[in-house]
Amino acid sequence: MTIYIEGKACECDKGEYLLDVAQRNGVFIPTLCDHKGLAGQGCCRVCIVEIEIRGWSNVVTSCVYPVEQECKVYVNSDKIMRQRGMILSLLYKRAPESKEIEQMCRFYKTPELPRLKQQGGNRCIMCGLCTRACMALGSGAITTAYRGTEKAIATPYDEPSADCIGCGSCAKVCPTNAIKAEEGQDFRRIWGKTFRLMRCTECGEVIGTPEEIEYTAQKLSMEPAVLCEACRRKKIAAVMAHTYGENE
Amino acid sequence: MSRIILVCCGTGCLANDSMKVVEALREQIALDRRDAQVQAVIKETGCNGFCENGPIVKIMPDDISYYKVKPADATAIIGSLGGEPVERLLYRGADGKRVKSQHENPFYSPQIKIALRNIGVIDPGDLQDYISRGGYEALKKALSMTPEEIISEVEASGLRGRGGAGFSTGRKWRTAAGYDNFPKYIVCNGDEGDPGAFMDRSILDGDPHSVLEGMAIGALAVGAKEGFLYIRDEYGLALRNVQKAILDAEKAGILGDSVMGGPHSLRLSIVRGGGAFVCGESTALMASIEGRVGEPRAKYIRSVQRGLWDQPTVLNNVETLANIPVIIQDGGSQFARIGTEKSKGTKVFALVGKVKRTGLVEVPMGVSLRHLIYDIGGGIINDRPFKAVQTGGPSGGCIPAHMLDLPVDFDTLTEYGAMMGSGGMIVMDDRSCMVEVARYYVNFLCEESCGKCTPCREGLRHMRDIMTDICEGRGRDGDIELLEALCETLTDSALCALGKSAPNPVLTTIRYFREEYEAHIKRSICPAGVCKSLTSFYIDKDKCMGCSLCKRQCPVGAVSGELKATHAIDGDACISCGGCREVCRFEAVKTTGRCLV
Numbered sequence: 001m002t003i004y005i006e007g008k009a010c011e012c013d014k015g016e017y018l019l020d021v022a023q024r025n026g027v028f029i030p031t032l033c034d035h036k037g038l039a040g041q042g043c044c045r046v047c048i049v050e051i052e053i054r055g056w057s058n059v060v061t062s063c064v065y066p067v068e069q070e071c072k073v074y075v076n077s078d079k080i081m082r083q084r085g086m087i088l089s090l091l092y093k094r095a096p097e098s099k100e101i102e103q104m105c106r107f108y109k110t111p112e113l114p115r116l117k118q119q120g121g122n123r124c125i126m127c128g129l130c131t132r133a134c135m136a137l138g139s140g141a142i143t144t145a146y147r148g149t150e151k152a153i154a155t156p157y158d159e160p161s162a163d164c165i166g167c168g169s170c171a172k173v174c175p176t177n178a179i180k181a182e183e184g185q186d187f188r189r190i191w192g193k194t195f196r197l198m199r200c201t202e203c204g205e206v207i208g209t210p211e212e213i214e215y216t217a218q219k220l221s222m223e224p225a226v227l228c229e230a231c232r233r234k235k236i237a238a239v240m241a242h243t244y245g246e247n248e
Numbered sequence: 249m250s251r252i253i254l255v256c257c258g259t260g261c262l263a264n265d266s267m268k269v270v271e272a273l274r275e276q277i278a279l280d281r282r283d284a285q286v287q288a289v290i291k292e293t294g295c296n297g298f299c300e301n302g303p304i305v306k307i308m309p310d311d312i313s314y315y316k317v318k319p320a321d322a323t324a325i326i327g328s329l330g331g332e333p334v335e336r337l338l339y340r341g342a343d344g345k346r347v348k349s350q351h352e353n354p355f356y357s358p359q360i361k362i363a364l365r366n367i368g369v370i371d372p373g374d375l376q377d378y379i380s381r382g383g384y385e386a387l388k389k390a391l392s393m394t395p396e397e398i399i400s401e402v403e404a405s406g407l408r409g410r411g412g413a414g415f416s417t418g419r420k421w422r423t424a425a426g427y428d429n430f431p432k433y434i435v436c437n438g439d440e441g442d443p444g445a446f447m448d449r450s451i452l453d454g455d456p457h458s459v460l461e462g463m464a465i466g467a468l469a470v471g472a473k474e475g476f477l478y479i480r481d482e483y484g485l486a487l488r489n490v491q492k493a494i495l496d497a498e499k500a501g502i503l504g505d506s507v508m509g510g511p512h513s514l515r516l517s518i519v520r521g522g523g524a525f526v527c528g529e530s531t532a533l534m535a536s537i538e539g540r541v542g543e544p545r546a547k548y549i550r551s552v553q554r555g556l557w558d559q560p561t562v563l564n565n566v567e568t569l570a571n572i573p574v575i576i577q578d579g580g581s582q583f584a585r586i587g588t589e590k591s592k593g594t595k596v597f598a599l600v601g602k603v604k605r606t607g608l609v610e611v612p613m614g615v616s617l618r619h620l621i622y623d624i625g626g627g628i629i630n631d632r633p634f635k636a637v638q639t640g641g642p643s644g645g646c647i648p649a650h651m652l653d654l655p656v657d658f659d660t661l662t663e664y665g666a667m668m669g670s671g672g673m674i675v676m677d678d679r680s681c682m683v684e685v686a687r688y689y690v691n692f693l694c695e696e697s698c699g700k701c702t703p704c705r706e707g708l709r710h711m712r713d714i715m716t717d718i719c720e721g722r723g724r725d726g727d728i729e730l731l732e733a734l735c736e737t738l739t740d741s742a743l744c745a746l747g748k749s750a751p752n753p754v755l756t757t758i759r760y761f762r763e764e765y766e767a768h769i770k771r772s773i774c775p776a777g778v779c780k781s782l783t784s785f786y787i788d789k790d791k792c793m794g795c796s797l798c799k800r801q802c803p804v805g806a807v808s809g810e811l812k813a814t815h816a817i818d819g820d821a822c823i824s825c826g827g828c829r830e831v832c833r834f835e836a837v838k839t840t841g842r843c844l845v
Contacts, residue, residue: 042546045702048741059740064546079740086737090706115730116710126705144541144699147524149709151699 005073018062018073019047029062029075030084030104032091032175033127038136040064043127045087046104050074059083085110091125098123098176123178126151130170130179138219139163142170142191155191166195166209200228202235250287251329256304256368258295258453259446259485265319266303272322273305286330291377294454295446296368297608298355301339306368311349315339342626355605358624360586362594363410363447363570364610367454372489375496378457384502386573390465391510393576395425398469402572404580406592411437411528411565412640412669413745414591414658417572420562424470424552427560432472434463435556435563437533438479438486441525442641443692445672447596448566450608452479452486455570456493460516462569464507465576467514470562475514478533480521491518525642525696529744530555530563532698543698544744565670567596587613591657595668601637601675602629611656618652621675632677635776636760640669642689642696643749645756646682665756667749679829681778682761683768687715689753697746703738704747710734711754720781721842723769728758777839780824784842787828789814791836798828798837 002009003021010025017040022029032044040063047062052072059079074080089110092101096118104110126144130153134142141164145154155161166188171179182189186197188209195209205228207213217224227235255261255270270290277288296304301315305325314325314337324334338346339353350356361367370377378384390398403418424432436459440448451459463475479486494516498504505513519537526532527542534556536542555561571593575583584592591613597620600606604626611620617637621627628634636646639656645666647654654660658668676685690712699705711734714727735751742748758765767773774782787798787807792814799807799815806822809815817828817837829837 148697
């Protein structure tokens with residue numbers, strides 16, 4: 001089936017998410033809470049677009065909107081620019097310290113809205129991507145707490161979580177760099193918990209926290225890793241060479 | 249001849265000691281047993297809907313209704329059985345005359361009871377009582393029908409979801425039945441959370457089997473073998489009665505492994521809601537049943553296709569389900585005779601606020617707001633002017649006086665910016681500030697929003713801040729326009745129905761009461777005299793009769809004046825509580841802006 005995004009003809013299958021179709025065809029739709037490895041949630045809502053089906057137009061969230069029939073899609077219509085501008089302005093009020101949001105606001109020339117109060121120094125936009133990453137990995141150490149305007153990302157009861165393995169995935173997926181993982185020579189501090197850092201037995205490169213290595217090993221029924229990625233490859237290459245190559 | 253004494257043991261009457269009335273009546277019957285002319289049986293029933301006049305006691309078959317019954321009245325009631333009714337306990341109509349039966353009571357006489365048909369008549373804890381009123385006959389009939397026939401019947405009835413959105417129930421069932429993907433689930437939404445609404449509670453309390461029967465028929469139609477009733481945990485009596493009803497029905501072979509001895513099975517269980525308003529939204533409710541955080545998801549893929557655990561799921565509201573047995577039993581076309589062209593049947597409303605008679609009323613779709621408020625509700629308390637009625641709960645809108653003749657149905661209310669919602673109806677008089685009312689609802693939604701999507705979480709917070717500013721005299725030029733812009737963003741781009749409809753109270757009050765907003769912002773006056781920061785009270789010397797009622801009412805001693813002489817209010821001491829104005833019988837207490845006095 002063919003849909004038209006910003007006038008560009010795009011081939012897609014029924015049921016594909018609109019955002020995926022646009023990205024595959026090189027049409028840019030801004031996103032914040034979208035991550036390729038995790039299912040779309042439609043939290044941040046900056047990826048809203050206007051679709052037109054048989055003359056009826058509607059605002060939809062492209063990351064979770066499955067294409068069911070032929071349609072025209074407008075990524076930057078007047079209506080969308082107005083709404084996206086408002087949404088970005090609102091996010092900026094919540095996360096005034098986020099450089100990413102500031103840049104997006106500048107790019108989309110969003111209204112400043114001096115009348116609205118700022119939330120206070122913060123970078124988090126409450127998209128919940130971190131909690132979804134944590135859940136997808138299976139530890140579920142952080143989650144959203146409370147609801148409504150009081151919503152927060154937290155470990156249970158704000159105590160250091162027994163389930164946290166210090167992998168730092170939450171920090172890595174965060175679109176606004178709001179999660180601080182403090183890292184020293186031989187420790188990593190995140191969510192109020194300090195972890196030792198293990199180093200590659202060959203080259204001394206950081207390979208993760210003991211909890212993380214143990215967790216991965218258990219999940220994959222393997223021996224806990226002791227080498228970094230580069231040294232592991234070298235070792236495998238050596239084994240291969242020994243088995244199939246130079247020995248003969 | 250024996251008599252049945254029906255004592256209302258709905259939540260409202262229980263709070264007014266109706267259990268003590270039951271005990272007193274029992275004792276009295278036991279005392280009188282030896283020389284009693286008439287035999288009497290006591291039955292504890294569900295809510296009669298006229299809670300402000302509870303506890304309600306009815307004598308059948310004489311059809312006598314007593315109101316505000318005290319345990320001490322037991323002797324008189326039992327003594328009068330078979331004779332003249334106890335005059336002082338009868339309802340006093342507007343003309344001062346006492347009326348004997350419910351049919352003569354102006355609160356009840358215009359009502360047509362379908363969803364509430366058994367409530368107040370049967371003992372909700374007694375399965376036999378339900379069966380004796382024709383209960384489970386519809387299920388028996390449905391078992392002899394094909395799913396297609398059941399769905400056609402429901403479609404013919406024109407029944408639309410009573411939870412708020414008004415989606416066609418028949419169409420929902422047809423879509424769910426069309427998916428060849430098992431297992432399927434049927435869910436009853438009993439997470440009623442609108443402030444002031446209690447129709448679902450009343451049905452679950454007072455006639456739980458009707459809901460179970462509706463679910464069983466729905467399960468047959470769509471091919472579900474498992475069902476859940478999601479009931480909020482605050483509804484203690486409902487939980488107890490529904491649990492008992494499920495057990496009784498299973499024991500009697502009506503539900504369970506073999507529905508009425510046939511080849512179908514249906515397991516129903518209760519899931520208790522944890523008190524989140526947003527869990528009344530279907531997808532959030534399902535997330536909650538699954539054990540996840542109660543947050544809605546985008547509904548581009550409908551729950552009938554992928555709902556609970558990604559399986560086809562039919563979710564219906566309590567009141568919708570309670571209508572189903574009647575539709576199957578009497579036929580869809582019979583049901584469709586009541587109501588308007590596009591809204592069929594009856595609707596239960598929780599009529600509350602500044603009306604003389606408050607309570608649960610079931611009326612045909614399409615009656616006018618005026619009929620509801622003036623004929624059934626008896627008009628505004630103290631005959632003050634009507635100002636607005638807020639329909640549809642926190643996401644509904646406020647409808648002003650010049651639109652009182654609008655018919656109440658799904659489409660008309662939506663057209664005018666309000667909505668049917670679950671049927672809450674809060675009546676306001678001229679002493680209600682519409683800005684403050686809108687602020688109240690925005691604040692409610694701020695607390696109850698799940699906080700998942702940006703427009704709802706952030707937009708509502710700022711709307712609340714602006715509304716609070718306006719109510720406290722810090723409103724600025726441009727605030728109304730800014731509110732409208734925020735509302736547009738919410739309506740168009742919020743994730744779920746809660747966010748999308750959250751602007752309704754603000755938008756309708758701006759639309760119909762814009763001058764009130766402007767008075768707050770530009771003139772620093774609250775015309776209704778409600779917003780404390782913008783209101784000061786004074787006494788009109790020409791009207792004051794010196795009765796001193798206000799002086800006695802004032803909690804801070806701010807009113808001065810001798811009996812029979814004009815009174816005055818000390819502005820510095822006054823805390824603007826409005827108590828003096830409430831009690832004054834001569835309209836002598838007036839309000840004005842803060843800075844003017």
